[in-house]
Amino acid sequence: MxxxxxxxxxxxxxxxxxxxxxxxxxxxxxxxxxxxxxxxxxENKDVDILFVIDNSGSMGAEQANLAANFGAFIQVLEANDVEANYRIGITTTDNGNPWCSPGATTPEAGNLVLSSCRTRMGDFIFNDGEEDVSDLACNDICTLDAAALEIQPTATDFDANPKPRPWLERIEGFTNIPAGTSTYDAFRCFGPQGINGCGFESPLESMYLALTRAQTADEDSYGFMRANALLAVVFVTDEADCSYNKAWATIFEQDGNREFWADPADMFPSSAVCWNAGVDCVGDPGSYDACETVNKDVLGNVTADPDAAVLHPLSRYFGQLDQIEQDKQQLNASAEVIVALIGGVQPDGSLLYADVGDSDPEFQHDFGIGPGCTGPMGEAAVPPARLRDFTNEYTPDNLHSICATDYTGALEAIADQIRSKIIxxxxxxxxxxxxxxxxxxxxxxxxxxxxxxxxxxxxxxxxxxxxxxxxxxxxxxxxxxxxxxxxxxxxxxxxxxxxxxxxxxxxxxxxxxxxxxxxxxxxxxxxxxxxxxxxxxxxxxxxxxxxxxxxxxx
Incomplete structure (x- = not known):
């Protein structure tokens, strides 16, 4: 030496x-x-970060909030005592549904999305134009033209031939965006996903498919995950997880089993199906003692058979991340997976589960439970149950409020979880x-x-x-x-x-x-x-x- x-x-x-x-x-x-x-x-300062962003009709202000405050996240990763070599991939919660007809939405199904919101303006209009957040969630935030956002060719562990990849990265100070463009400014254009996605959000299944695609050789996102990198998954959603088993799609169909519908006499199902099919609450409905995730079969009975569960059991997603974590630990014994949620929790991080009944019958009908939090403009979010348990399995209490007026604190806290693993x-x-x-x-x-x-x-x-x-x-x-x-x-x-x-x-x-x-x-x-x-x-x-x-x- x-x-x-x-x-x-x-x-x-x-x-x-x-x-x-x-x-x-x-x-x-x-x-x-x-x-x-x-x-x-x-030596390992590598981290691969997957954002799973809700792109349903109620998410315009929330996407604007995320993009506008993303600098707080990047500042932590690029700080002198961190200097993370990061990749950032983005997908949506849209995996399709019998009630989300082809053409009405374009399910990403875990595909990584990396295009300027200004090239997808139709995605920011919902319900035949009644809701238009084009300016709020894109034009007022994204200030860069196509030249400033052109993705530069890079290599991966599996492909030494440089080519544009569907993710943002900064490795050893070098980015895959043009000189003069910061990751923060790029995310302000790439991050907003629009509001015309399927209203039966499936964030867990989107994560599952995104990570599967990243390990499949013929996918565009192949190589996104590096073998020795930390993995962080960040969910941003205002609703309950509805990652259903397509073998039991009849729970949504008019001529199917309406066990989980808010009202079997309805013409179509509401998102209450997602809550009723995966959660049981106990105690006073005015303030439940607890709401726990359960696996239910098509008749509404709790089942121990994962194949009979109408929503994919959490074990499906635990199994995927556990295997990824174990593979990483073969290279680095201290490797961990980090999970975070910006969702329907109170601003102080506490959880509220309560029916609102006659005080807000429309919300109760639409979501099966009262709001977990309410934002400054009256926007309400469903409290998490499946996503709560999934997040706590890997990073306890890494739960942040989507109703906050500013996501700076949430993004800093999530980035600090990454910082703590990069010593x-x-x-x-x-x-x-x-x-x-x-x-x-x-x-x-x-x-x-x-x-x-x-x-x-x-x-x-x-x-x-x-x-x-x-x-x-x-x-x-x-x-x-x-x-x-x-x-x-x-x-x-x-x-x-x-x-x-x-x-x-x-x-x-x-x-x-x-x-x-x-x-x-x-x-x-x-x-x-x-x-x-x-x-x-x-x-x-x-x-x-x-x-x-x-x-x-x-």
């Missing part, structure tokens, strides 16, 4: 520790980092400072990377400029490879609180809070996909007096 000297202008380690050049005092140190001081680096590579051995007269810790470190199937390789330090600051790639704003042949380099961050003007050497607060004085950061060259299953180890010359140099380090 080759020693890397982390002081600009110092090329020879022997002179660094033994010569008394200007501004550099000799320091009594080990001659090189030691093997027993190695630290395995947290900076703090060096907990207390790196030695070779020049105590300068504010920054000047350390001597080295890094090696083990790549499955390729073995171990030395990782060089990222390029520094003549002033000693890390060079900045103008295309990505990130680090520069020391040579054109390098695919990966490392930086040693030691700047606490902006001591230098070089933002690329700022150590994460996470590390300093734990007493560390150095953080390793890996960077990859443009177009290089970080190798799945790779792991790296870094070591530095350590301080002879850690109690003095790193007093807060355990």
């Amino acid at each position: 080759t020693t890397r000297v982390l002081i600009a202008g110092s090329a020879v380690l022997a002179c660094l520790v033994g010569c008394g050049g200007p501004g550099l005092k000799p320091v009594d140190l080990e001659s090189a980092p030691q093997a027993d001081d190695q630290l395995q680096l947290t 900076p590579a703090c060096y907990f051995k207390c790196a030695a400072d070779t020049d105590p007269d300068t504010e920054l810790v000047n350390a001597i470190c080295e890094v090696e990377q083990t790549v499955p199937g390729l073995g171990v390789r030395d990782v060089p330090e990222c390029l520094r400029d003549e002033q000693g600051a890390y060079a900045v790639d103008p295309a990505s704003g990130s680090y520069v490879m020391p040579s054109g042949d390098d695919e990966v380099c490392f930086a040693a961050r030691t700047d606490i609180g902006g001591q230098s003007e070089d933002g690329l050497d700022d150590i994460a607060e996470y590390c300093t809070d734990l007493g560390a004085n150095l953080e390793f950061q890996l960077a990859y060259a443009a177009g290089v996909v970080p190798p799945a299953g790779a792991y790296s180890a870094g070591s530095c010359v350590v301080s002879n007096d850690p109690a003095q140099d790193c007093p807060s380090l355990d």
Whole structure:
């Protein structure tokens, strides 16, 4: 392993520790980092994020809210102590239904959607033009033209040939959108999905199909999920999940079994079918003690047979995510799946289950339960049951109110869940400072990377400029490879609180809070996909007096 000297202008380690050049005092140190001081680096900053967005007739203001405040989500992912390599895919809750005739809606059925809302203006008109949110949910938010949104070709783990993909991504500072376009601004155009989707929303089944398609070779979204990446699923809906088993589509049909209809004498079913077919409540209807998810057969009886359940059991979706999580843990033992819901919960995160009966008979008839929350303009959302249980299985209490006037808090909280899984590579051995007269810790470190199937390789330090600051790639704003042949380099961050003007050497607060004085950061060259299953180890010359140099380090 080759020693890397982390002081600009110092090329020879022997002179660094033994010569008394200007501004550099000799320091009594080990001659090189030691093997027993190695630290395995947290290299996985990859996260694949799937947004499942309700595109039914009541979602205009909610989609506008999501798009307008999406910057809060992106700011967390791109923060100095996160710098996530993210992909963002978008699908809708529309999987079709016997009452959503072909042509009236265009079921995405888990296909990823990546097109400007300005090219889909018809999607923002509902009920023969009675509801038109073209300006509210698109024109007033999306300000970019087609050229600014043109998706750039990229490669995947499964396809080395670059081509446009149906998702947004930012990997090692490089995006698949044109220079000058931010992910935030792009999402303001790509995120709104319109309001003409099927009113029998199936967010769980949409997720299931989207993740299945992402693992199917002939699908456009194949390769969206990376083997070593975190997976986050975010549901945005104001109604109950209606992911039904198509073998039991008769529960919606006029000549079928009307067991779950709000009124069997109705001409057509309401969304109450979705609530009645999957939830049982106990206690006073004015304020139920509990509303629990259940599996019911076509006659309305609770069943233990998953094939007899008219709505797909949650076990179908648990099984899918559990398998994905287990596969990821083969590469990273700490890998997890994150799930979040922006839905019909109270602004304080509490849940309200109550019939409204005669006080609002139309809502009761349409949805089978009273509102879980009500927004500032009177817009009401159905309280979650199936989505509540699904979310809590993976990320307890990651439930946020769709009735909030501003989704900034919800989006920050969801992004913070991702942040918590992307831990900076703090060096907990207390790196030695070779020049105590300068504010920054000047350390001597080295890094090696083990790549499955390729073995171990030395990782060089990222390029520094003549002033000693890390060079900045103008295309990505990130680090520069020391040579054109390098695919990966490392930086040693030691700047606490902006001591230098070089933002690329700022150590994460996470590390300093734990007493560390150095953080390793890996960077990859443009177009290089970080190798799945790779792991790296870094070591530095350590301080002879850690109690003095790193007093807060355990």
